[in-house]
Amino acid sequence: MQVLTTSTASKKSNAGRVEKKQRTSAQDSRAKKRKAAALVYTGKRVSKPSPAEQRRKKSTVYRTSAHADHFLAVLREVEAAQGRSWKAKTRVSGLVEVDGTSLGKFAARASCKRFQPQIKALTAKLARAGKVIPKVFFAHYQVLGVMRRGGPPVLAIPDLPVTVRGSRPPTESLEGIRQTGLLHKVPLAQRPSTTIFSDGNRAWQTLAQQLRMTSHAVCHQNKDFVVPRVPRKTGHGQDAHEGFLVRAFRVVAAAPKAASAAHPHFKLTVSKPGA
Incomplete structure (x- = not known):
């Protein structure tokens, strides 16, 4: 019985040594393949660093x-x-485009010190309206810009406006435009000859009038960049022909001979009153 146990143990040990040798040879072959691939990849006799070297x-x-x-x-x-x-x-003048937009928003608690002036003003407004005062407000990242047509834009960031949850991004305010000083980029001597084109916001128009500049409202969303001109009543259609005849009658009545000499193909008989 002891002989059988010894022989069985020796067989197991031999099998273990053979398996370990095969595993070691397989690992060596894989290592050789990695080194060969590294040499082919780099083209030099320098192998890639091992994971241990990379960690170091x-x-x-x-x-x-x-x-x-x-x-x-x-x-x-x-x-x-x-x-x-x-x-x-930078200074701007001539035909000047002005506009503003909101790039995004982020939440701010009612106790946030950075936006206390805006939060206090909005809280007082909500209290007067009898609405619930929330614990969280939203600050909108607003950017204003002014640009002379054909030139580069000049951008500025006013104090960020604060709203409640669910509100749309606020438009440009008169106080925010004054803070940026964008309309003061127009030199004082060139303000009478400068026209401000705003996208319908009245704050730009109000400040432009205060600075003695002409302002017009256009719609950039509808590709409207010029001021539409309403024609006079005598400029089109039947009124135009009537106006031409009235002017021609006045010229002929004032100097019939001069009118006939200037327009030989145009003959108009002027009848005297009572004839």
């Missing part, structure tokens, strides 16, 4: 990423400074 080099990769982020942040700051400098120097 992760700290260096993170430092490189941090340096790149810092470099991009510096570039953005330089670009922003140049944009602010250009905006301060």
